Amino acid sequence: xxxxxxxxxxxGIASLVIIIAFFGFQEITNQQELTIEQTPTIQEAGPPKITxxxxxxxxxxxxxxxxxxxxxxxxxxxxxxxxxxFFHSTEDSILKNYIETGKVRxxxxxxxxxxxxxxxxxxxxxxxxxxxxxxxxxxxxxxxWTGENNGWASSENLAKFAQEIGLDMNEWTECMVGANHxxxxxxxxxxxxxxxxxxxxxxxxxxxxxxxxKIFGAQPFEVFENIFEAELKK
Numbered sequence: 001x002x003x004x005x006x007x008x009x010x011x012g013i014a015s016l017v018i019i020i021a022f023f024g025f026q027e028i029t030n031q032q033e034l035t036i037e038q039t040p041t042i043q044e045a046g047p048p049k050i051t052x053x054x055x056x057x058x059x060x061x062x063x064x065x066x067x068x069x070x071x072x073x074x075x076x077x078x079x080x081x082x083x084x085x086f087f088h089s090t091e092d093s094i095l096k097n098y099i100e101t102g103k104v105r106x107x108x109x110x111x112x113x114x115x116x117x118x119x120x121x122x123x124x125x126x127x128x129x130x131x132x133x134x135x136x137x138x139x140x141x142x143x144x145w146t147g148e149n150n151g152w153a154s155s156e157n158l159a160k161f162a163q164e165i166g167l168d169m170n171e172w173t174e175c176m177v178g179a180n181h182x183x184x185x186x187x188x189x190x191x192x193x194x195x196x197x198x199x200x201x202x203x204x205x206x207x208x209x210x211x212x213x214k215i216f217g218a219q220p221f222e223v224f225e226n227i228f229e230a231e232l233k234k
Contacts, residue, residue, distance in 0.1 A: 058187040059109035068105035071206040075111040078121035086218035087142040093221040111192040117153035126181035207231035
């Protein structure tokens with residue numbers, strides 16, 4: 001079932017809460033191929049077009065071999081229950097079998113649809129990325145997940161997580177207070193909307209030929225494995 005708290009909230013939160021300063025689905029897999037168009041040099045009127053930049057821009061640094069033939073893009077919310085399920089039940093197997101072996105590279109993109117703490121947590125990862133510790137902060141957020149809108153991702157806790165992974169706290173705090181990465185986070189949310197997403201987590205697997213398969217929800221490892229193997233044979 002689609003994760004109820006993850007629906008319908010995103011538009012308002014992404015446009016309004018994204019500017020707040022720091023201190024103040026589970027569904028059956030739908031393997032759908034998308035057509036990726038060349039990125040236009042001039043923005044055309046009308047609905048946004050899906051280009052490779054829609055998947056690759058405004059996200060995390062690449063995890064794995066930058067030249068891996070297959071790309072896995074996750075759109076997630078750090079407070080999302082099923083995102084946390086994916087992190088604990090599936091992601092580690094993907095890392096060991098495909099990312100660490102150089103077959104797949106992974107990118108995480110923000111789709112903040114649950115509450116203000118989700119956006120502050122996203123800021124935390126991007127500020128950690130300024131010190132090249134994006135994925136370490138990403139991991140500590142999901143490791144400490146305890147629910148939605150219950151305070152575990154408060155400003156105080158986000159700062160504690162930053163300390164635990166060894167960030168320079170002066171630099172990180174200055175980044176957080178200045179909301180330095182608001183535009184990147186907002187752009188990532190807009191990318192999710194342009195792809196028609198309404199819940200998290202949502203995944204896109206891009207093969208060597210550019211064909212893209214969409215997966216909804218915290219699906220088991222075997223679902224990802226089957227698509228990876230099919231793409232790697234091309």
